[in-house]
Amino acid sequence: MNNLKVLKFGGTSLRTRYDKEKIRKVIAKEHEKENNLLIVVSAIGRLGDPYSTDTLLRHIKYSDISTREVALISSCGEVISSVILSSFLNEHGFKAIALTGREAGIITSNSHLDSHIINIDGKKIENLLSKGYIPIISGFQGNTKDGDITLLSRGGSDVTAAALSSFFNANQLDIYTDVPGIMTTDPKILQSAKTLKSLDYNLALKIANSGGKVIHPEAIRWAKKNNVIIKIKTLKGEKETTIGQHSDTNLKPGEIVCITTNDMDAIRQKVTIIGKDLNKNKELHSYILYYDMNIQSLSFFQDKVELILPKNSVNKCLKLFHDNFT
Template identity: 40%
Template sequence: MRIAVQKFGGTSLATQELRSRVYEIIRNTRDEGLNVVVVVSAMGRKNDPYATDSIINLVKEINHEPEPREMDIIMSCGELISGVVLSSQLTAMGIKARFFTGEQAGIVTDGNFNKAHILYVNPKKILECMEEGLVPVVAGFQGIGENGEWTTLGRGGSDTTASALGVALNAEVIDIFTDVEGVMTADPRIVDNARLLDAITYNELCQLAREGAKVVHPRAIEIAMQSGTPLRIRCTFSESMGTLITHQTHDSMDPVKFISDRLITGITYTSNIAQVKINSQSLQDKKGLELKVFRSLALAGISVDFINVQPDLIMFTVAEDAAVRTLEVLKTIGLHPDIELHCAKVAVVGAAMTGIPGVMAKVVEALEESNIPILQSGDSYTNIWCLLKREHMEQAVKALHDKFELGNK
């Protein structure tokens, strides 16, 4: 059985007219000989009546700290509404469809509320549905723990649902439909000549997603990568095939083109960051200081990033809204750190940069030419990131995009 999993985001489902476009996409895919499994997000965006944030606010207006179990139950409602509405509209328009909750679709999680991980998928009911000639419409973002409790998968969880189902069903492709054309070399709202990438490796997209690009959730990429199932990022409102994500890409009639040969894939960013500096030079007792710092923050539930430990200096970043709490925690262990607010992280991502000399030199050159100070930097095999003041973020993205000539084919 040839299968395509197609996930539609909230903006694709917000109105009857938009859902008619979804119907056309599904119909065309079926005409190509593929069975379609649809995964849906909640309808609309923030402040829309059935959006997840709107549902969350219903509870938080009454209780600012509701129980995680109750929140997972109510947060699942947005996908239930959009799924039933879409399956009903598809049936009315001539494509018989059947709706499934995450539990009914066989998605079993580790039982952790709010940010559950999928343990396994039993797609028996989905396969039976397709054998009857129906289109299964599955609620994204949700599953059920082995203890029988409903759980949600965290932000971007519908992408994860689509990938997990795609792998479990041995799908030919997983299509993530959204309101953007695909993966761009940079945010087109910042960079005028940002270019659509026809293809990209799993690893490159995962790094872009982890460093701030919001086209698809990193967990969805990792799941697809494990089985080698191709992912496509496509726009609901365009005929474009978007961006293909795989290990390598080529047409059967063309020479093989390894997409990892591209030195730099894209520039991305994350804002609302605070940098924390702990100078230990004047401390009399430094023994075990690093362990004390990071253990205290971990116990307080504060996530740290961009960590740099030197003999007399500990540097790291936290989300800006956690800065005050970070100060309070560190004061309890006798430390008085310096905190730099209003920072941003800009990352240069490319799977082929490993072992290539001069990449960091070009990064520094681009930022120096734009008079942008680097507060901190780091690197991995596939990216280089720099911490800057938030006011310099957009200028830095443009400068790096130009320096690496990403606007050119």
């Protein structure tokens, strides 16, 4: 399909009519560029919002139902999102249609709660695109060859979007989230975090695998297969990160690119410092050795350093390394 662009909208982009109006403007601009569009959506909001996946799961007891049924209720949030956005776009003159993962032809492995995409039957989507429709696909889900609904791992709507982009040879995948791209650290912890403008697939994958929460690692792998350019954007501003074959982040030996955090358990977090040849950064070693941050465990690798700390020490650690080394 020529001029095909895939757009993925996270749940925070669908909360209010004001948010959906921003999406409408994005789609209108893409139509002006004569792009065919395929849209993937996540469930609306977070825990506490009525249709988020975590809120829906509060209504069940895992011990009383099968994993197939857990997958069924978990898939509802994305289906609701697809219908709501379809309705809104049709109200404003677009030809949109909501599809479940199954209707979109996404075929997965047999694991109900942690499946992976093994094939896509693209006939229905191709037919809809040829008729001028904008298919709006429920992310995070597919079905087995026997027809059971399955879920991809958490963050799986990114994977849905990237797999569809790869399968249909899309020109680009735009992922809209609540932060302006992949950043030097978590902006919810440090306001001084900066957007990384351009990353190659390998560096982006390293960040995603080390606790970066902006994009699912499997989505990067899918995009890399067919060289699909990924742009991570926000509806709240103009800054963005481009992921592709090349990067403008040409790291020198010892240089740090970003710092990520990841929960270990209820009281500990892992802080990962990512860069190039970090064994050559003697100043970094000195900071780790001489600043009191209650480090419980330390692991050095060529291109990253992993620190495990109590959660109440993480903010101090992030500020120290981010402000002095990025």
